[in-house]
Amino acid sequence: MPLPPPVEYAVAVERYLAASGLGAASLRVYRIALHTWAWALADRTAPTGPERRRARPPVLPLALLDHPDAAARLLAGATRRADGTDPRTLNRELSTLRAAVAWWRAQGWIRTDPTTGLRPHAVPATAPDPLTxxxxxxxxxxxxxxxxxxxxxxxxxxxxxxxxxxxxxxxxxxxxxxxxxxxxxxxxxxxxxxxxxxxxxxxxxxxxxxxxxxxxxxxxxxxxxxxxxxxxxxxxxxxxxxxxxxxxxxxxxxxxxxxxxxxxxxxxxxxxxxxxx
Structure with missing residues (x-):
């Protein structure tokens, strides 16, 4: 008997990861990335550094992704993350969210895609300056x-x-x-x-x-x-x-x-x- 659709965002994350076939190390990275987007959906700034790994993300309904302002919240969260985050890291986190959203839509758990307005961040063509x-x-x-x-x-x-x-x-x-x-x-x-x-x-x-x-x-x-x-x-x-x-x-x-x-x-x-x- 199939499980009922999840109500909470965090439960949907775990269902997606369980079906992904990823190894243990990748699962940990994907989970941290998806939990980080929960802070954006809650209109809050995600923790950084070691605190990011230990912090409990906000408890949110998955249906929040279908809310008309979900895309704006994610964009604002991505903008905040871009300040002090390596563009490659941020782009990987965007890709992780897009993949999860596509899978949730395929399950019929959400109707819209709030990530369509999110664009990859430019990666600097040159290496950063060495420290003085x-x-x-x-x-x-x-x-x-x-x-x-x-x-x-x-x-x-x-x-x-x-x-x-x-x-x-x-x-x-x-x-x-x-x-x-x-x-x-x-x-x-x-x-x-x-x-x-x-x-x-x-x-x-x-x-x-x-x-x-x-x-x-x-x-x-x-x-x-x-x-x-x-x-x-x-x-x-x-x-x-x-x-x-x-x-x-x-x-x-x-x-x-x-x-x-x-x-x-x-x-x-x-x-x-x-x-x-």
Whole structure:
């Protein structure tokens, strides 16, 4: 016997996710995105940073999507999100909402599509400017957890793409040589990172270098789970959220991970608080 149509938006979200066939990690990302749009429908500003993951979204009727001002509310919410949110992230969240709305309409639960007026946000064609020496000094002076301090230092001193650094495993590091071992991509770092890496590893010799705070969910691939702690590999999305939240007091909207790369022509590893070697 088929289930009756859901009354609440949150229940409709769970029905959509249950039918999506997504993996555990993707389900978590989609759920956060769809819950974020609930704040827009309620005419409220969504939490940001770590609070976004923990906040309970407003309880809303699914029928609110058929209300004449639903499209205007979503547009206003997207405009608020655009201030301080990477355009790629916002566009992914828009796509997630569109897919869910299309599925709900196919089930006959709502009649209209309030997302038709939402347009993808332009993605900058050029990379953002690297942080200045003064901005780097302010960043490295922050009271932040060891994991974030190490990640930020390594990104700046190595000049490597964020995805490459987050994919590193503990056994790929040559700590005395301050470099990676093959077959890992060839990276080098300097004093700041060299001082922090042994503290971050704390005896770990295998598994992902950068870990989440919580244990890995069921179904996480072995390559992305630490055999010592059971925690998962830190994702790009979470690493970006952490930096934005920590730097919100330093600049409107915070800073992005890609701004940690060294400036063109500057030697990697010459960040404030590090010594050249």
């Amino acid at each position: 020496p003064e901005q780097l000094q302010a960043l490295f002076d922050l009271r932040a957890p060891l994991r974030e301090q190490t990640l930020w230092r390594l990104l700046h001193e190595s000049g490597a793409p964020v995805e490459t650094v987050l994919a590193l495993d503990a056994d790929a590091l040559d700590l005395p040589g301050r470099r990676t071992r093959p077959p890992a991509p060839p990276l080098r770092w300097r004093t700041g990172t060299a001082r922090l890496l042994p503290l971050l590893l704390a005896g770990r010799t295998t598994g992902p270098l950068f870990l989440t705070d919580r244990r890995a969910p069921a179904g996480t691939p072995a390559a992305d789970r630490c055999p010592h702690t059971g925690r998962a590999r830190l994702s790009y999305r979470r690493a970006a959220e952490l930096l934005t939240a920590r730097t919100a007091a330093l600049a409107p909207g915070g800073w992005t991970l890609r701004r940690l790369r060294p400036a063109p022509g500057a030697a990697s590893g010459t960040a404030p608080g590090t010594a050249s070697v």
